Amino acid sequence: MKLNTHRVKNIRVNSYIDEKKLKLSQEYFVLAFLKYMFPSKYKDLLHGDRPDLQGGNVFVEVTALDTYKDMQASKEFAKYIADGDERRIKTIEGTGNALRSIETLNATSMYSGGGYNFESDYELLEKRICEKVDKAKGYEINNRTPELALVKEDRPLQEWFEKISDSLETIVKNQDVYETVYILFPNGCIYVEKGEAPNIIELNQDEYICLKTIGRMTAEDEITTDDEEWN
Numbered sequence: 001m002k003l004n005t006h007r008v009k010n011i012r013v014n015s016y017i018d019e020k021k022l023k024l025s026q027e028y029f030v031l032a033f034l035k036y037m038f039p040s041k042y043k044d045l046l047h048g049d050r051p052d053l054q055g056g057n058v059f060v061e062v063t064a065l066d067t068y069k070d071m072q073a074s075k076e077f078a079k080y081i082a083d084g085d086e087r088r089i090k091t092i093e094g095t096g097n098a099l100r101s102i103e104t105l106n107a108t109s110m111y112s113g114g115g116y117n118f119e120s121d122y123e124l125l126e127k128r129i130c131e132k133v134d135k136a137k138g139y140e141i142n143n144r145t146p147e148l149a150l151v152k153e154d155r156p157l158q159e160w161f162e163k164i165s166d167s168l169e170t171i172v173k174n175q176d177v178y179e180t181v182y183i184l185f186p187n188g189c190i191y192v193e194k195g196e197a198p199n200i201i202e203l204n205q206d207e208y209i210c211l212k213t214i215g216r217m218t219a220e221d222e223i224t225t226d227d228e229e230w231n
Contacts, residue, residue, distance in 0.1 A: 001036040002228050003210035011213055011222075019078060021219045027052045027062045029215030030149045033184060034060070035230070036211060037201060046225070051139055051146075058145045061132050065125060065150040065183060073097040121160065122167050125150070125183075133177045149182040165190050165198040 031053055034042040045055040053060035073095040080088040080099075089099060132148050139146075164183070172181050172192045182191040188202040203211075214230070217223045223230075 001032060001039075001211075001214075001230065003036070003207065003214070005229050007217070007223065008210050008213050008229060011217065018220075019075065021216075023064075025212075025216045025219040026064060026151045027215075028218040029212050030060065030062045030151065030182075030184065031225075032211045032214045032218075032230075033189070034149075034182075036207075037189075051136070053149075055144070057143075058147055059139070059141075060147045060149055061136060061178075062149045062151065063128055063132055065128055065152040121164065125164065125167065126171055129171055129175060129178075129181065133175050136177045145179050146177050147180040147182070148178040149184060151184050153186070161185075161190070165200070168192050169198050 027047060031042075031045060031047055034045060034053075042055065042058070045053050045058065045060070048054040048059075051059040052062040073092050076088045076091045076095075077097075077099070079085070080092070092099060128150055129148065136146055136148075168181060168183065168190060169192050172178065172194055178194070180191060180193045182189055186203070186205070186208050188200060190198050190200055192198045214223070217229075218225065
């Protein structure tokens with residue numbers, strides 16, 4: 001993966017992806033992350049459909065780890081970036097989120113400003129994994145290792161990070177499909193291999209933004225996986 005190409009550096013980071021392309025962008029973001037962090041393991045992993053990412057020895061299902069309020073905030077944020085209507089800020093703040101400026105990147109980002117409820121977040125995590133367990137049972141595995149990646153768009157508090165790490169280990173141990181489960185955040189990733197303790201990977205902000213940008217550009221057909229960013 002080449003993160004700091006001319007195209008990645010010069011894209012308008014304030015332009016928010018079209019809602020219809022969001023799921024596709026998340027899938028390509030996960031693909032970029034896995035190839036960047038584990039180049040040997042995922043060298044032949046490609047984007048597909050049912051399952052989302054496919055390789056010779058592994059497949060990866062991708063899903064968002066967001067509540068209804070998170071999704072509502074993301075939609076309002078997209079509209080705010082498009083039209084600049086400041087009335088949308090109140091709607092965003094009503095979901096427990098807020099906006100902040102990143103002066104060095106000339107960009108605006110959204111973050112969770114209302115704290116968190118660990119009980120509801122745990123229930124959502126368990127629900128998303130159960131949904132994907134049921135879905136994966138309909139796939140032809142063909143000796144491939146099933147894995148799952150969950151994308152959480154906001155940067156979690158350290159306390160949440162620590163608690164969810166322990167909970168993820170328990171959930172992964174108790175399900176019978178996925179050998180590895182990842183949760184990707186703006187500042188890193190927790191991943192658990194079945195029967196093992198959680199691992200943490202840290203990402204700096206530049207790495208995260210570049211990987212997200214490559215995922216978005218690919219989803220919007222501005223680049224392809226044959227281009228230099230992917231190689």
